[in-house]
Amino acid sequence: MSNSSPAVRAGTPDRAAAAAQLLAHHRLGQLTRDELDSRLALALAARTDEDLRLLVVDLPDLPPSAAPVPAATAPTARPTATVTFHPSGGRPATPLRIAFDVCVLFLTVAAFVCLMLLFAVGLVSSSDFAFPMFLAAFGAFTVGAGGVYLLHRMLAS
Numbered sequence: 001m002s003n004s005s006p007a008v009r010a011g012t013p014d015r016a017a018a019a020a021q022l023l024a025h026h027r028l029g030q031l032t033r034d035e036l037d038s039r040l041a042l043a044l045a046a047r048t049d050e051d052l053r054l055l056v057v058d059l060p061d062l063p064p065s066a067a068p069v070p071a072a073t074a075p076t077a078r079p080t081a082t083v084t085f086h087p088s089g090g091r092p093a094t095p096l097r098i099a100f101d102v103c104v105l106f107l108t109v110a111a112f113v114c115l116m117l118l119f120a121v122g123l124v125s126s127s128d129f130a131f132p133m134f135l136a137a138f139g140a141f142t143v144g145a146g147g148v149y150l151l152h153r154m155l156a157s
């Protein structure tokens with residue numbers, strides 16, 4: 001029977017603490033980016049505390065100001081992607097939403113130009129006003145709705 005004690009399994013907080021310690025050494029210039037990357041990969045694959053200890057055995061002790069956050073207080077949840085939210089509606093400001101706003105802007109301007117042309121044609125024409133006035137009313141509604149939407153988006157950001 002051997003005298004060596006069995007290896008203690010490393011948990012997620014242990015791996016996170018080792019990774020934080022490696023990052024602190026990298027910030028201090030004691031590890032290059034390549035060394036950091038390879039050691040972080042080994043830290044994530046470590047199975048025992050001894051595997052983690054071997055990753056930092058050749059590095060000096062960290063000064064107190066550069067010491068990593070203890071594993072007990074480190075966040076255990078995986079970080080999520082950061083999304084910028086629209087202040088008033090809580091919707092993400094995605095490229096699709098920006099493209100939609102640009103389309104509304106173009107349609108509003110086009111409706112305004114058409115509205116002005118219809119009024120100009122209606123003033124010089126002596127023919128029936130029913131159809132041009134219907135189009136003018138529709139154009140006015142489109143310009144008003146688009147303008148209100150764009151004004152709301154502009155004031156909310």
